[in-house]
Amino acid sequence: MLDQIAPLIAGTSDALSTVANLQTLFSENVGLGDESRIHNLLDEYLDLETLQKGLPLYVSVYQSQGSLNDFFSAIIASVNLINTQHSEFLHIQSLERTQQRVAILASAAIPLLFKAEQISVNETNYFYSDGGQGGVKNVQGNTPITPLLELANCTHIIVNHLSDGSLWDRNTFSNAFPNTTVLEIRPGRVIKPQGLKDLIGFDPNNIQSWIEQGYEDTQRCYESVARALHIHEIANQARKQRDEAIDELDNDNFHID
Known part of the structure; x- marks a missing residue:
């Protein structure tokens, strides 16, 4: 590698050849x-x-x-x-x-x-x-998730992040696909840092730990979702009862002066 770069640094007549060699080197499948x-x-x-x-x-x-x-x-x-x-x-x-x-x-x-x-x-x-x-x-x-939205016509998608600070934004997809609900799960604690050894090691102990944390994070996130949905349902029922009560008053020709 240094032998290939040296002529470029020195500005010798071999510089163009060195550029070509570097381009070849960077484009190789290694x-x-x-x-x-x-x-x-x-x-x-x-x-x-x-x-x-x-x-x-x-x-x-x-x-x-x-x-x-x-x-x-x-x-x-x-x-x-x-x-x-x-x-x-x-x-x-x-x-x-x-x-x-x-x-x-x-x-x-x-x-x-x-x-x-x-x-x-x-x-x-x-x-x-x-x-x-x-x-x-x-x-x-x-x-x-793109093929799920564009090709499989999924209406509900769950995204499980490996870090809480992921820059992925579900609103980008929600605006493009308004009939799709995208729910996100973010880790409640830092997942064990994944070095190169972890990425290719497939250590059974690590895998089991990640599975357990995934279950905990899912339970935590979806308990919040379930509570929000429950409150939303209560609010819908209250609005329905209000509208029905107003309709009954209208049918009785009830007026407030």
């Missing part, structure tokens, strides 16, 4: 991690026959511009200097069988850690990586 554990999980749990008969499954994927390009774009976007392009949502059951497993792998292909996967969409081949990179400023790719 994976430094071991994918065997993910493949083992898919071998154990992915049943394409059952999947084909099940509920529609969408995965969030990001059209890769090269591992280093993707990596640095995500870093720059995370400090609000730029925004990344939007992620795409692939309907797994609509893909050819040979592409379904590949699409699932692509949705977990963290830049630099795992290679982007080549997928054919509308007879064109693209390289896709982890969809969480898309639209970083508004967490578009990492909160993948």
Whole structure:
């Protein structure tokens, strides 16, 4: 890497060649991690026959511009200097069988850690990586409710955040889809920081802890929702009784001078 950059810094005649080499380097599809554990999980749990008969499954994927390009774009976007392009949502059951497993792998292909996967969409081949990179400023790719709204016509959607400070805004979707109710669950306490080891470790103890916290957060959030709905129902009943009483008075020709 330093050998490739040195001519550019020195301003030598090799500078243009160095730029070309860097462009090539940044656009390369690189994976430094071991994918065997993910493949083992898919071998154990992915049943394409059952999947084909099940509920529609969408995965969030990001059209890769090269591992280093993707990596640095995500870093720059995370400090609000730029925004990344939007992620795409692939309907797994609509893909050819040979592409379904590949699409699932692509949705977990963290830049630099795992290679982007080549997928054919509308007879064109693209390289896709982890969809969480898309639209970083508004967490578009990492909160993948778009296909549920646009394609599945869902009327009620639950979004479970991994941090209370998530910038995702349900009002953006509520304004565009006024007939959809979006409910959010935010953690009541900080979830254990997820380092790289946690992201790919699949530690059973951590997973169980996250499940328990998810249950607690859901119960806390939806108790508040239930109370609000109960109060709203009481208010509706009170308005109904008031209107009925007014109608009875009108029918009796009751007037107040």
